Amino acid sequence: MEIYPKNKHILVELIEDEDEGTAVILPDDYRPMKSHIVAKVLKVHDSVREEISEGSIIVAESNMLRDVVIHDETYYLIQANYVLCEVK
Numbered sequence: 859m860e861i862y863p864k865n866k867h868i869l870v871e872l873i874e875d876e877d878e879g880t881a882v883i884l885p886d887d888y889r890p891m892k893s894h895i896v897a898k899v900l901k902v903h904d905s906v907r908e909e910i911s912e913g914s915i916i917v918a919e920s921n922m923l924r925d926v927v928i929h930d931e932t933y934y935l936i937q938a939n940y941v942l943c944e945v946k
Contacts, residue, residue: 868916870898871898872897895919896945922936
């Protein structure tokens with residue numbers, strides 16, 4: 859299945875931080891809320907293609923990330939205006 863971002867959205871793959879371990883026991887599904895995420899850009903909407911390159915690494919506001927589940931597969935989308943920077 860192919861996903862085509864619309865309305866200035868970007869399809870991304872999250873880059874996970876290395877688990878540093880904790881001294882506190884937490885549920886297995888616990889995920890701390892960070893102020894930003896780091897992700898690899900998979901596809902971009904045509905309207906933002908000049909701003910953000912497919913294949914680049916971006917930093918974006920984590921609370922604006924949308925996860926969409928289609929046929930048991932999770933896709934992550936974020937609007938271009940929530941991208942803080944590109945890492946090159």
